[in-house]
Amino acid sequence: MLQVQEQALFEWQVLTYEIPQALEFIEKNGHKFLEATPQEVEDLRYELDIHHCGDNPRDPSETIYKVPWNKAPISDQDIVLHHGFCYIRASEIKRVLPSLYYSHMLNARNNDIYEIVDNTALDEDQTIILRSSLVMALERKHLSTNRLKFNMDKIASEIWMFPPCFRLIHDHLNDVHHLKHFSRMQYYDILHGVNADCAKVERYMYSQFVEQGRVPLKKYGSYKYFIEHRFGKRGSCIEYSTPDCRVYAQTVKNQGECNGCPFSKNSAIDIEELGAKLTEWNCPDDGRFFSNFI
Structure with a gap:
């Protein structure tokens, strides 16, 4: 206040x-x-x-x-x-000027978070919560340390660190080797938010879309363009931020789109299965309320 x-x-x-x-x-x-x-x-x-x-x-x-x-x-x-x-x-x-003031205060707060990360030993459950809370912070700052940069090569082994919405989209991608446009944009925004490398993201999506035979090579150019566009490399060169998850939940309209939110009516997971899914993902009981804000 x-x-x-x-x-x-x-x-x-x-x-x-x-x-x-x-x-x-x-x-x-x-x-x-x-x-x-x-x-x-x-x-x-x-x-x-x-x-x-x-x-x-x-x-x-x-x-x-x-x-x-x-x-x-x-x-x-x-x-x-x-x-x-x-x-x-x-x-x-x-x-x-007010924006510069807000940016200064935000960076000061985020630097406090980074200092805590560097000086505190975290278990896996705490890391899940921390990774989720840093998504919004990382989108605003290119970090000089590699410690908080997400390595796309390790996505299979480190997927547990991401919020439920991303994990469900990632599961859907691995199941069908394709995502519709809105789902892809959400997927790219979150990866950009955790400072993933654009070129590595593009190579990973190529392996999913083209090498798995879901997208013809001659059409892949438009898919690649949107990856680079969301990372601020093409078009108007705007680096898109990772919005509040409610933005995704409110704008999913097209058939077949997947926003991944397990709390949304658009989710493929029944509410009865949600507790079991979060337990499978090792999300702690006392931290699950965070999922509404990830």
Whole structure:
């Protein structure tokens, strides 16, 4: 609660800043956003005009800043997203400050978690819970240590460390050697969230789809594209995050899709079988309530 109050106070303070004050504050805290080149502004002129929110026409001489997409909390109608950057008018730049503050607080909290991991001996049950809680943290930070990077080559032996939803999708993949589009995106997002290597994920999916004869080689190119796209390597180069599991549960609509959630009405597991399944996976009784939030 105190952190929420501090953030609200910070937002109230910085929104009173003038543009020079906001830019000075950003630079003092180790950030320096590039200005868009005249050619970029010209190429995006139409989009910038559409996204201009104001009664008067957009000032063509106003400086446009390129802010990495993950540092811009501004709603879609106020920005232009292009090649991984948000093109933000100088008059709106101070609205980036609350996001930088939140990122700083989040990284400080995650660093505390990593320090606990490095200095605490965990049993397998504790590791299951910890791995699940780190999915959201790992998506926001490229770790310098290999200790918390998931090795795709060991997925068969380390699948026990993943949350139930991922394990059920993985079981389905191994059973039929194919996943429908939405299920694949969820599978890639979770692997990206635990810092798996994109190239190794692609090789693994090739072995499942093509080598098992479920996807013709000539069609595999589109499958490979979406793997690289979810990892921020292709297209708009956005690194997709691992959303709250409720996002997956609420958006599964197509027949044959599998969101893996054992608590969802879309799950293939009957509720009577759920306890036995979690016991088979060695999920501790006192930790099973975490599964609702993984």
